[in-house]
Amino acid sequence: MAASAASLVRATSAVSRLFPAAPTAPGAPPSPPASPPRQPERPAPEQSGAPPQPSKKPETPKTAAQALTSPAAPAKPASAPATPTATPAKSAAPASATATVKPAAPAKAAAAPANATATGMPAAAPAKPKPEPQPRAVKAAKSPTGAIPPPSAGAAYRASRRPARRWQLTGLIIAIVLLVGALAGVALLRRTPAPSASQGGNGLIANETAIRGQAVTWITEQVDRSNAVACDTAMCADLAQHGFPASNLNVLSPGAPDPYGSQVLVASTDVRNQFGSRLAFFAPTVIASFGTGAARIDIRVIAANGAAYQKALRQDLVKRRTSGSELAGNKRVTVTPAARAQLLSGEVDLRLVTALAFLASSEPVSIVSFGSFAPGAATDVPLRWAYLAESDAAVTTSGQAYVRSLISFANNLASPYTPMHVSPVNLPGGRKALLIEFAAPSPLGLLPS
Numbered sequence: 001m002a003a004s005a006a007s008l009v010r011a012t013s014a015v016s017r018l019f020p021a022a023p024t025a026p027g028a029p030p031s032p033p034a035s036p037p038r039q040p041e042r043p044a045p046e047q048s049g050a051p052p053q054p055s056k057k058p059e060t061p062k063t064a065a066q067a068l069t070s071p072a073a074p075a076k077p078a079s080a081p082a083t084p085t086a087t088p089a090k091s092a093a094p095a096s097a098t099a100t101v102k103p104a105a106p107a108k109a110a111a112a113p114a115n116a117t118a119t120g121m122p123a124a125a126p127a128k129p130k131p132e133p134q135p136r137a138v139k140a141a142k143s144p145t146g147a148i149p150p151p152s153a154g155a156a157y158r159a160s161r162r163p164a165r166r167w168q169l170t171g172l173i174i175a176i177v178l179l180v181g182a183l184a185g186v187a188l189l190r191r192t193p194a195p196s197a198s199q200g201g202n203g204l205i206a207n208e209t210a211i212r213g214q215a216v217t218w219i220t221e222q223v224d225r226s227n228a229v230a231c232d233t234a235m236c237a238d239l240a241q242h243g244f245p246a247s248n249l250n251v252l253s254p255g256a257p258d259p260y261g262s263q264v265l266v267a268s269t270d271v272r273n274q275f276g277s278r279l280a281f282f283a284p285t286v287i288a289s290f291g292t293g294a295a296r297i298d299i300r301v302i303a304a305n306g307a308a309y310q311k312a313l314r315q316d317l318v319k320r321r322t323s324g325s326e327l328a329g330n331k332r333v334t335v336t337p338a339a340r341a342q343l344l345s346g347e348v349d350l351r352l353v354t355a356l357a358f359l360a361s362s363e364p365v366s367i368v369s370f371g372s373f374a375p376g377a378a379t380d381v382p383l384r385w386a387y388l389a390e391s392d393a394a395v396t397t398s399g400q401a402y403v404r405s406l407i408s409f410a411n412n413l414a415s416p417y418t419p420m421h422v423s424p425v426n427l428p429g430g431r432k433a434l435l436i437e438f439a440a441p442s443p444l445g446l447l448p449s
Contacts, residue, residue, distance in 0.1 A: 204295075211291035212238065215266065218288055219299065220244050222373065223264055224420070224439035230262035230302070232270045258282055259302055264441065267298040281306050285313075287441050289376025298376075301441045312444040313380065319447050320382060321346035323353040330357070334366040334389075342370045342383065349382040349442045355410060355417045356386065356436075362409050363402065366391075368433055374440070385437035387427060403434055410436055416443060 216238045223229065228248045231239065236249040250262045252271060259265045259275075265283040272279060283300030290297050303309030324343030328335050333356070335343065342348055348370050359365050366389035374381055388406065391399045403424060410422045420439040427433050 207291075208295045211295050211297055212268075214290045215288075215297040215299065216242050218290070218373075219264075219266070222288070222440045223299075224441075227264055227441075228262040229264045229266060230259040231266035232268050235266050235268055235297075260304060262302055265300045265302050267300055269294055269296075284309060285378055285381065285441075287377050287381050288374045299440075309444075316350065316442075316444045316446075317346050317380070320348060320350050320353065323350060323357075323447075324348055327353055327357055327360075330360055332360040332364050334364070336368060339367045339369050339386075347383050348386075349384045349438055350446055351417050351438050351442070352384060352386055352436065354446075355413055355419065355438075358413060358417070359406060359409055363405055365406075368427070368431075382442050384440060384442065385421075385435060387425070387433040387435060390424065390432050390434055406434055416446065 212235065216235070219229065219239060220242045223244075225245055225248065228250055229236075229239065229244070230250045230252055233251055236251045239249055240246045250259075252259060252274065254274065256274070258278075259271075259282055264287075265271070267279060267283065275282060279300075283302045284306055285301040285303075286298050287301055288299040321344065324346055327333055328340045328343045343353070352370075356365060356367070368387040368389055370383045370386050372381075372383040372385060374384075390403050407422045410419050413419070419436050421435060421437040423435055425433055425435045
C-alpha cells in the first residue's frame with residue numbers, strides 16, 4: 001500500500017506539470033495571487049485492509065480533478081518525480097476498487113469533477129502531450145467604478161486611439177479649409193479698392209460738380225449781365241465758359257480783404273472760408289442758394305454799407321406796397337385773387353409793377369400770377385416775373401396782334417424797366433400766357449422817397 005501511495009503522489013505531480021493552470025481568458029477578472037505551495041504529506045502507515053487517506057487540509061484539493069481545476073499554482077514535484085509516459089499509470093490497488101479519471105480541458109474550469117474511487121482515493125490520470133506555450137496575457141486594468149475592465153491593455157489602447165485619430169483628421173481638414181478661406185479673403189481685399197477712398201470720393205466730387213453747375217446756370221440765366229460778379233477762380237472760369245461777360249467777372253484773390261467793386265458775390269466754399277463771419281456784413285442778402293453742407297453755393301447781393309442797405313430795403317418794401325395797390329385798382333388791369341394779394345403785400349418787384357402800369361396805359365392787361373425762380377432766397381426778395389393772359393375781353397384786336405403789341409411795347413421801355421425776357425409760354429393745363437421777366441438782383445431806390 002505504501003508503494004501505491006507513493007505512485008499516486010508521483011502521478012499527481014506529473015499531471016500537474018503536464019497541465020499547468022489555464023491562462024486568464026480575455027475579459028475575465030484577474031485571479032487572486034496563488035498561495036505558497038505545500039509539500040505533500042508523507043503516506044501514513046498501512047492499516048488493515050484500508051488504503052491510506054490523505055490528510056484533510058482546507059487549501060489542498062481532495063481529488064485529482066479538483067487539483068486540475070484549481071486556480072492555484074501547481075505544487076512542487078516530489079523529490080523523485082516520475083517520468084511522464086504516454087500510457088496511464090496503474091495503481092497498486094485492485095482494479096475493481098478504482099475508476100478511470102478523465103482530466104477536464106484547461107479552458108473549462110467549471111466542469112464536473114471526475115469519478116473518484118469508492119474509498120475516496122484519486123486515480124492516476126492519463127498523461128497528455130505538453131500543450132503549446134500560450135502568449136502571456138497582459139494584466140488588465142481595473143476599472144475604478146467596479147465595471148468589467150477592458151479585455152487587455154493593448155486592445156484598450158487601440159480602441160482609445162481610433163476616435164482620437166478621427167478627431168485629429170477632422171481638425172486637420174477644418175484647419176486647411178479655414179486657411180484656404182483666409183488666403184482667398186486676403187487676395188480679394190488686395191484686388192478690391194476701398195469704397196471709402198474711391199467710391200466715396202467720386203461721389204463727393206460729382207455732388208460738388210452738380211451744385212456748381214446749378215449755380216452757373218442760374219447766374220447766366222437770371223443775373224443781369226451788366227452787373228459785376230465777384231467769384232473764386234474756378235467759378236469765374238465756369239461763368240465765362242457759359243457766356244457770362246468776362247469783363248464783368250472779378251476774381252477774388254486769396255488775400256482780398258473784401259468783395260467791394262461788384263454787385264453780386266458767389267459765395268462758394270473757398271469764399272466763405274476766406275471771409276468767415278464778415279461775409280454777412282459784406283453781402284447781407286441771399287437771392288439764391290444751391291446745395292447743402294460744405295458744398296453749398298450762395299448767390300448774395302453786395303452792400304457797400306450794411307446799415308444803409310437795410311434802410312433802403314425797408315423803403316423799397318413800402319414803395320412796392322404802394323405801387324402794387326395802385327396797379328390792383330387800375331380799371332384797365334384784371335387781376336386774379338392770388339395776384340392781387342401779392343401786389344398788396346409788396347411781394348412784386350417794383351420794376352415789374354411799373355412796367356405793367358405802362359402796358360396798361362397802352363392795352364388792357366390781364367394778370368394771371370406772379371412768380372420767380374430763386375431757390376433758397378430770403379423771404380424779402382421780391383418776385384421778378386408775371387404771366388399775362390394772351391386775350392382779354394376788352395381787347396378788340398386778335399390774340400396774336402395783341403401779344404405782338406405787348407411784346408413790342410415792353411421791349412421799348414427805358415432802363416431799368418426794360419424786361420430781360422418777354423415771350424409766349426404754356427402754363428400748366430395748356431393755357432397760353434405771355435411771360436415778362438426781370439433780371440436779378442432787384443435794385444433799390446428806384447422811386448424817390
